[in-house]
Amino acid sequence: MTTLESIVKGSEFFFGCYSIVYILVYIILAISSFNEIKKYYINKFFLHKDVIIKSNNALGVSIVAPAYNEGLTIISNVKSLLSQEYPKFEVVIVNDGSTDDTLEKLISEFELVKVDFFYIEKIKTEPVRGHYRSTNPIYNKLLIVDKENGKSKADASNAGINSTKYSLFICTDVDCILRRDTIAMLVKPFLESDKKVIAAGAALRISNSCTFKEGMLYKSHYPNNFFAGFQELEYIRSFIFGRMAWSKLNGLLLVSGGLGIFDKDTVIAVGGYWNKSLGEDLELITRMRKYMHEQKKEFEIKYIPESLCWTEVPDNKEVFLRQRVRWARGLIQTLFLHRKLFFNPKYKNTGMIVFPYYVFCEFIVPVLEVIGLIFIFLNMYFFGINLPFLVTIAISVYCFYVLITLSSIFLDQMIHKQYSNLKEVGRLIIMVFIEPIVYHPLNVYASLKGYVHFLLKKEKKWGEMSRKGFKTAN
Numbered sequence: 424m425t426t427l428e429s430i431v432k433g434s435e436f437f438f439g440c441y442s443i444v445y446i447l448v449y450i451i452l453a454i455s456s457f458n459e460i461k462k463y464y465i466n467k468f469f470l471h472k473d474v475i476i477k478s479n480n481a482l483g484v485s486i487v488a489p490a491y492n493e494g495l496t497i498i499s500n501v502k503s504l505l506s507q508e509y510p511k512f513e514v515v516i517v518n519d520g521s522t523d524d525t526l527e528k529l530i531s532e533f534e535l536v537k538v539d540f541f542y543i544e545k546i547k548t549e550p551v552r553g554h555y556r557s558t559n560p561i562y563n564k565l566l567i568v569d570k571e572n573g574k575s576k577a578d579a580s581n582a583g584i585n586s587t588k589y590s591l592f593i594c595t596d597v598d599c600i601l602r603r604d605t606i607a608m609l610v611k612p613f614l615e616s617d618k619k620v621i622a623a624g625a626a627l628r629i630s631n632s633c634t635f636k637e638g639m640l641y642k643s644h645y646p647n648n649f650f651a652g653f654q655e656l657e658y659i660r661s662f663i664f665g666r667m668a669w670s671k672l673n674g675l676l677l678v679s680g681g682l683g684i685f686d687k688d689t690v691i692a693v694g695g696y697w698n699k700s701l702g703e704d705l706e707l708i709t710r711m712r713k714y715m716h717e718q719k720k721e722f723e724i725k726y727i728p729e730s731l732c733w734t735e736v737p738d739n740k741e742v743f744l745r746q747r748v749r750w751a752r753g754l755i756q757t758l759f760l761h762r763k764l765f766f767n768p769k770y771k772n773t774g775m776i777v778f779p780y781y782v783f784c785e786f787i788v789p790v791l792e793v794i795g796l797i798f799i800f801l802n803m804y805f806f807g808i809n810l811p812f813l814v815t816i817a818i819s820v821y822c823f824y825v826l827i828t829l830s831s832i833f834l835d836q837m838i839h840k841q842y843s844n845l846k847e848v849g850r851l852i853i854m855v856f857i858e859p860i861v862y863h864p865l866n867v868y869a870s871l872k873g874y875v876h877f878l879l880k881k882e883k884k885w886g887e888m889s890r891k892g893f894k895t896a897n
Contacts, residue, residue, distance in 0.1 A: 456668040457834070460663070463667075475610060476604070482511070482610055482613060483591065485512065485514075486513070488514070488583070489516075489576050491525075492522060494523040497525050516565070520571045529567055533567075534557050534558045536555065542554065549571040549582070568586050570582050580594055581698070584691070589687070593605075596734060598735060605682070618722055618723045619722050622685045624727070625726070625727040626731065627679055632644040635733075653854060673724065676708055680704035681734045682732040693707070705754065706757045713770060716769065730841070747865075751870040755877045766779060799813065825859070828858070
């Protein structure tokens, strides 16, 4: 047997074993998620949200939302954030050096005046030019922070954190639509847990094609757009299965930048968001976990399997690929920066389970897929392909991928009944069978491109996503 033939045959064994382990890992996560979701809904009303909303001793929460050139939608978005059903909160909008009329519209609509503000820069940011409050008591929960552009959401978020007055803050995007009970739902883990909760997240949904009324969801629809439709599948799968399983294991390494609540003291202790990161949400949680382990403090990061936030996603190839390249680059950047966590028992489950999972089941998978294809072609060209082996592996992975997604959709429909009619559910199911063949390769390409950009140290760019805004009901 030649050296090349040995390598090719060995690769068949490796990829076969890897596929089996990969499938087993996801089966364990799926079962764990199902049990945890069931447990969540059984215990959901032990501490009802209405009790929290009506409490005189509610925890104070600040909503931090950076805004850059959001003049078209800024007024309706801010009013939506102000409509939270919670007794003790504030909304901190950070105007990150907008070049359009964002600040002017805010000043005019909310009757703002510049005020003397005791600002302490606990996290270093680009200079803050001033703070604004409303002269109208209706908007007494609103604070506007005007700062010079920091070229990243992280820098704007840090300025907002510096300006908050409460011990918990929610980080979101100014264009996100939050359910009116979002604060009450996100605060629950901080009240229920025996350990120190340092962060919590919840499910996000895609707003493309949905209609909204008075800043709230009116009708939910499955997106008509090609890219948005496939992203809906991704969101359902990741938020229903992935996040809930890791929450049970206290292994969440990611709280989505679209919606997350954080313990402010812990965030400040680790230095806030890193403004050079291209995956600032992943990197912050990794740093927070690392800090808590080093301080030898018990902690939890929780996840709520309910849709509390709607956000617009890219609906064209250019913007979609730019976003996914940035995400991939942010992943490898974070893993490389915190590589000392890798199988390091000092960091307990973060070092021994969570971090290795992200290396072997998130980062390396796109690379292995391409290498696997290369070996298949080598085998075909030099030795004649082992067709039964190839077909078995391909069908097994495809069926498993489809099964996990279908199970996620089934659970999502049972719990949330998200869509307006069965026709939309049918379209969603059809897309499940197409996704691995049509959409998945685009994600692999974007991931590899992100990795290459990181290795070549190409200039870091966040890029802008052109938004179409929310459809409103009459």
